Amino acid sequence: MLAVTISIATQTLESASSPETFHEAFIGRLKAMSRTYGLLSREHWNPLCTS
Numbered sequence: 001m002l003a004v005t006i007s008i009a010t011q012t013l014e015s016a017s018s019p020e021t022f023h024e025a026f027i028g029r030l031k032a033m034s035r036t037y038g039l040l041s042r043e044h045w046n047p048l049c050t051s
Contacts, residue, residue, distance in 0.1 A: 004033070005030070005033075008026070008029050008030070008033070009026060012025050012026045012029060013026075
């Protein structure tokens with residue numbers, strides 16, 4: 001999971017025009033990843049419906 005976080009940070013940094021935009025985008029992406037992992041763990045990593 002650390003490799004995924006590093007990758008997200010790198011990609012976000014490459015597209016950010018300022019430290020503020022980096023921070024906002026990076027935190028948003030981490031929160032999205034957290035929600036996704038939360039859904040998967042509640043379903044015990046079984047397929048789940050996202051619609």
